[in-house]
Amino acid sequence: MRSQFSGTLIALLEEHAVDELPISIRIQNAIRRQLGNGSLKAFDRLPSTRLLAKELAVARETVEFAYQHLEAEGYLIRERGSGTFVSETGAQLAIFQASPGRKLRNLHLSDRGKKIQRAGGVQDPLPLPFSAAFPDVRSFPIRLWQQTASRISRRLGSNALAYCDPQGFYHLREEIARYLGAHRGVSCDADNIVVLTSSQEALLLIATMMLDAGDAVAVEDPCYPGIRSALTVSGAVPVPIDVDDNGMVVETLLRRTPAPRGAYVTPSHQYPTTATLSLERRLALIEWAKVHRSFIIEDDYDSEYRYDGAPISCIQGLDTSGNVLYVGTFTKTLFPGVRLAYLVAPYHLVPAFVGMRTLVDGHSAVFNQAVLAEFMATGEFTAHIRRMRQLFKARRDAFVESAERHLAPFGALRVPAGGFQATWYLHDGHLEDEVRRRAEQERIILPSLGNLFIKRRNAPGFVLGFGGLTPQECDAAVKRLARIIKNVRPK
Incomplete structure (x- = not known):
């Protein structure tokens, strides 16, 4: 006659048959569920492996494996000559695990964690009408990208599966430097470029490494919300500077005393007003940073897409004092799923940024970097x-x-x-x-x-x-x- 334990176990196995897990693991999970709902209690005796295997119509080794695993986890105790029993500790653990609402009630966020929670994350745009900053992925030459990816896969082989230099794939950094020098007027080479996952990661790294709690940073008003979040969670204070038809009103920044530690601008195409920072103000901003030993974050998020006239040269290329941190992304120029961006920083700061980057996500995927490097080298990117x-x-x-x-x-x-x-x-x-x-x-x-x-x-x-x-x-x-x-x- 089938035991009550076996009958309940069989019912649980049938209920979770769609799990597509090996039968031995399903037996373990079913026994854990019986422990969690109280059907099995401390010191209850389980059927022998021979009997349970016969009732479940499975191999004895399958049940033996399940029992051994549950014994190793502490749920069961097996005594030679006496049988298999539920351990007292195992019964308590299973009941606790079955009540997740009881967990973590005594854990609290740090002050920094609370700031991050209040600031909220950065929401990615949805593919719906009028969602801002959403590129048209349907127009991307996916077949050409796939052909490039196929060549790179054959060339790299298993190396595409390995770790990567946290500063970024060297050939990609070389191609980024060539492109930025030729098309954006950026003064850089492969050694002062850090390849990242997103421009938001770049902003967070800058805020973390360049700012102390209470430091003021001038920010365009209105502005990209991601910079506000990055500054706020680092403990810095965003200082709003008005924007007019010629971009940030730098004259207002020049009058501020004491001078902010840094300034954030989107000079080529101000977000969200679309204004372009005038050359006069660019030069004034550069001089301000030089005099006060402050830094400028230049977010060049979509400068390639200028329709009336040629793209405007960047601030970084005009600066001779090394005070500009230049941020760019391939999210808009390629597609969001590529997850590649970059930071151009003064040489002496690169090791610090790379070190911090290893604490965030280690490195970007080798394969995507190598494919993009090839895509750029063949001229397909431009x-x-x-x-x-x-x-x-x-x-x-x-x-x-x-x-x-x-x-x-x-x-x-x-x-x-x-x-x-x-x-x-x-x-x-x-x-x-x-x-x-x-x-x-x-x-x-x-x-x-x-x-x-x-x-x-x-x-x-x-x-x-x-x-x-x-x-x-x-x-x-x-x-x-x-x-x-x-x-x-x-x-």
Whole structure:
């Protein structure tokens, strides 16, 4: 006659048959569940391996393996000549593990952890209409990338599976240096480039290694929220500096006493206003950093995509004092999943950044770095940038035309000279919350412009991303947004 233990065990095994685990492991898990729900208690005797194997219709060795493993973990005690029993410790452990709500109640975050929790993470954009800073991955030459990856796989073999220099794959650093020198005016070589996973990682490394608690850092206002989070969790204090049509108002920064420890700018294409920092202000910012021995973080996140005129040369190339930390990413130029970015730093700081990087994620994947290095060396990267610049310019123009036709009665659009998004200022600020709520119900993302300010501002409006939308998709989304606004009435 089948024992109550065996019957319950068989029922649990059948219930979890879809687990596709080896039968010996499923037996172990089923016994643990019986311990956890109290069906088995301390000192209860289990059937012999011979009997249980017969009732389960499995090999005796299978049950023997399960018992041995549970004995090694401390759940069971086996006594020669007497049998197999539930240990007192094992019964208590199983009940505790079955009640996860009781765990970790006495653990608390550190003050730094609480700051990080309050600051929140950086949300990746969603592939939905008007999600800001989202590139069009559908237009990426995936077959060409696959062909390059195939060549690299044959060339590297098992070396692609190994660890990598935490500073980055050397050939990729060489190609990045060539590209930046030729197309962005950056003064660098492979030795002062650190390959990272993301530009956000670069900002966090800079904040961690360059700032002490209480240090002030001048930040564009409005600004990219990732820099605010990086500064806040490091204990630094973001100091908001207004932005106008010529970028950060550097004149305001020059008047601040004492001078901030550093300054963060997106000079080629200010996020989110799309303004370009004028040459006069770039030179003034460089001189300010030189005089006060401060540093400049230049976030060059999408400078390749400038549609009206040639891309603007970077601040780093104008600086002769070594005070600029230059940050770039391949997320926008290639695709988000490549997970590669870079930091150009003064030579003497590179070892410190690399050392800190080893504490964060060690290194970026060798294979992706090697594929990208080949992609750049063959000229495919620059050819891809040229194609994408034409594509996104056409999308920018289509978006502007559609927005001016359907959204003009409700707000004012700032036409961007480049990038993937535009700022749109809402005439009636009372409508903002309701418009955003109804848009989300229709799967339209409307990032709030006001949320990007450090100082409280009455700046109702949205950052509208268009880069990931075809002209047809964009026109349809603009019409849907216009219809939503028409149907919203101020409370």
